[in-house]
Amino acid sequence: MKRATLERLQDARAHKRAVALVTDLENGSEALIDEGEAVAGALVLSAPALHGIEDAIRHDKSGRLPEPNGHLFVQVFNPPLRLVLVGAVHIAQALAPMAEIAGYDVTIIDPRRAFGSDQRFPNVTLLSDWPDDAMRALQLDHRTAVVTLTHDPKLDDPALQVALDSDAFYIGALGSTRTHAKRLERLAEAGIPDDKLSRIHGPLGLPLGGRSPAEIAIATLAQMTQVLHGAPPLEKRPPEQKAAAV
Amino acid sequence: MATDDRVTAGESASTVAPADELAAAMDWLKAGHKVARATVVSTWGSSPRPVGSQLVVDENANMVGSVSGGCIEGAVVHEAKQVMENGAPKLLEFGVSDEQAWEVGLACGGTVQVYVEKME
Incomplete structure (x- = not known):
């Protein structure tokens, strides 16, 4: 060259x-x-x-x-893949650097100033705008993943609505099965059809069993990778086959 | 809070993210070093690194990047030194059934073609 x-x-x-x-x-x-x-x-x-x-x-x-x-x-x-995180929370502190290693440009949106300090998040773009405004400005495309982490409908729901209107390849939302069911109800009431709602991965991440912020970040990044490459969902194998595979 | 401190340490992400091969090549060229680039251009069967993976190397065998899981890097660096001396690019092929010049193979059983060129 x-x-x-x-x-x-x-x-x-x-x-x-x-x-x-x-x-x-x-x-x-x-x-x-x-x-x-x-x-x-x-x-x-x-x-x-x-x-x-x-x-x-x-x-x-x-x-x-x-x-x-x-x-x-x-x-x-191609430009790097992008990850947009809504909520500068503890899980974001683990997920942002992991995603960076995996090649993502990370942007964190949180209008609550106390959360989104530069000190907590080196090497990422921090936006303190309201999530839907910030996300419209980011022009989410098919090489962008969106993960909401606040648990707060006032922040997560508008972000999810913008994400569902975009070509984002992955949309994930933190929250238990019950929280997620309520979230889907609210979004359906807001007029979002079921086929669109089914794009949201919730509860967030592959079922790896971990509970710590780092473990949830691993499960999330793993699921993003799976979806990015169109890999089939992991299936539970009967014990004898599992043993043979190892 | 100890966990917080560890995750937010300023150097956490920037020092562990993989280095950019082309940025390294540019630095070496600016510093007057000879530089070669090796790129995976084709693969058959299972191969450790996908097409487009690259490795840059200088005349002191400093290298950044990879073209395999470590199986063929030694041979590639050896060839790269010749390429940076005489300037002629080379197309190398490595595989488990390869009985040619290189006594290296890919443990995974695949075959890769690696293009090696001088950067100048």
Whole structure:
């Protein structure tokens, strides 16, 4: 890779642009593609190749292009996944750094100033706006996960409503089975149809049995990962099969 | 409160998040080092790291990133040193049935192709 290409690529990544680095594996020439155009490198690409590159970016899938362009390797650099947490509570203190390690850009929304101090949350964006306003401004997309943690309907419900109107790939809400049932009742009364409500993961996270903030954070991040990759739900196996699998 | 203090420690997240390979490469280039980049370009069967995973290495074998679970990094770094000397890129293939030059294999039984190029 040429240094000029590297500089351009790092600049695009810093500005959270979705770009692809295309390398001709036969001669080492390269092109950086941004919005369908080559912005660095000497490699000239055909229209079908450019089309394939756009596809790769959209599906976040690096790889060789289909033949006859199999000698062209496309490396996709999409902006990081995003996690929006509503409620700067104890679980958020565990979940935010874990999600950061997993590659998420974390934003925490909590209008209650005492909770959302920078000291409690290094390395994350803290917003003290009302959740629905803040979330509309964030423009949630298909690479965003939303998790509400306040237990307070005044904060969680408006946030969930905005999330349900978005393409967010994961929506989770903290609360017991009973709390969640009441929440669904309130949202249904607000006119949200059942098929939309079924997008909310509640009670939050995979059933791992943990109760501490860190354990709940692990269960939540695990469920987000499962949903992101479209993995099937984990099934309880009969004991003898379980033993064989180990 | 002890738990709170541990979770909120200022260095908690920033020091444990994986380092950015390309940022490391840029730092090394700026400091005048020779740098090569290895990228997983194809995989067959089970493979430890997905397509697009990368490893950058300098002439002193400092490395950031990975192209496998550690099975082939040694061989890749060896090849990368040649690539950064003569500038010619290489396409390497590693697999459990590979009987060619590298006496390394992937314990998982998969095959990976790794493209190694000089950064300059």
